[in-house]
Amino acid sequence: MIEKRIEELTQQIVQRFEKSGYKINAKEVLKRLKLLMLEFKVPENEAVRTTVNYLVKELEIPRESLAVESEFVRISDITKPNQWVSLKVKVVQLWDSNSPNISQVGLIGDETGIIKFVIWAKAGKKEVEEGKSYIFKNVVTDSFGGRMQVNVNRNSEIVEIEEDVSLPPREIEVVGALISIQQNSGLIRRCKICNRAMTKGLCPIHGKMDGYDDLRVKGVIDDGENVYEIILNEENIKNLTGIGLKEAKNIAEEFLDRTAVLTELKKRLLGRYFKLIGNKGERYLIVKNIEFLKVGLKEEVEELIKSLEVQA
Ligand SMILES: [Zn+2]
Incomplete structure (x- = not known):
C-alpha cells in the first residue's frame, strides 16, 4: 500500500519539476522517499517537502521558478508574503505601468476584498481585461509598502471564467438632492x-400573509452627476424627521390613513439636500448615515473653492 503511494508521490514530484522545465531522475526521488518514509517513518508531507528541497538545492534551481499547485484562498485570507495561492477574482481596475518589467498592474477582487496584482512581463501571460473574472492560479503573495499584493510569474496561470465574481460592497459618500420618493415608501x-x-x-x-409594520423610504438622490437609488430604514428616517415607527403609526391613526405618513415624509424630505454614507450594492445604495446638508449645496461648494484658494 505505502509502496504504491510512494510511487505516486515520485511521479508527482517528477512532473512538478518537468512542468518548470527541469528533468530529474525518478529513481533518485523514489530512493529518497522510501528512505524517509519507510526507514525513518517521516510523514508524507514532510518527506515530499524534504525531497523537493534537496532537489532544488542540488540542481541550483531558483525556488520561485518551481511550479506548485497552490490552495484556493479568499483575498481576506492573504496576510503573509511569499505564499503560493490560487484565487478566483474579477479584475476591478487596470493601472498604467511605468516599468518595462511589468506587463499589467491593477486591482483584483472577490467577495472578501480587493488586492493589488502585478503581472511580470517575463511571465508571458495574455492580458486580462477590466470587469472580467479569472482564476489566478499559483500566484505569489508579497508585501509592498505595508500592503499585500499578489505577483503573477511564469509558473502562474490565468484562466478566464464565465462566472461573474462579485466584489465586496463599496462604501461611498454622496452629497445631493432627494429628487423622488417612491410610492411604496412610508x-x-x-x-x-x-x-x-x-x-x-x-x-x-407567500401570497396572503400576516405582516408587521415597518418604516422605509425608497428614493432617488441626484448629486448633479449621477443618480442613486437609496433605501432609508426606520433609524435613518427618525434621525432626519423625528418620525419613527411609533410616530408613524400615530399619524396613520390620526388621519385614518396609512398613506398620510408618506405624504408627511415627502413634505419633509423631498427636494432637500443631504450628505450620506452607504453601501453600494448591485442596484441600491443602502444608507448607513444620512444628514441634512447644513448649508445649501451651492454655498458649500463655494466655501470649498474658497478654502482651496486659500491653501494655494
Ligand atoms: Zn413572504
Missing part, C-alpha cells in the same frame, strides 16, 4: 416569513 407592511414588503396584504412570494 409606513409599510412586511411579510412575517421573508420580510419582503407586502402590497395590499400580499407577499410577492
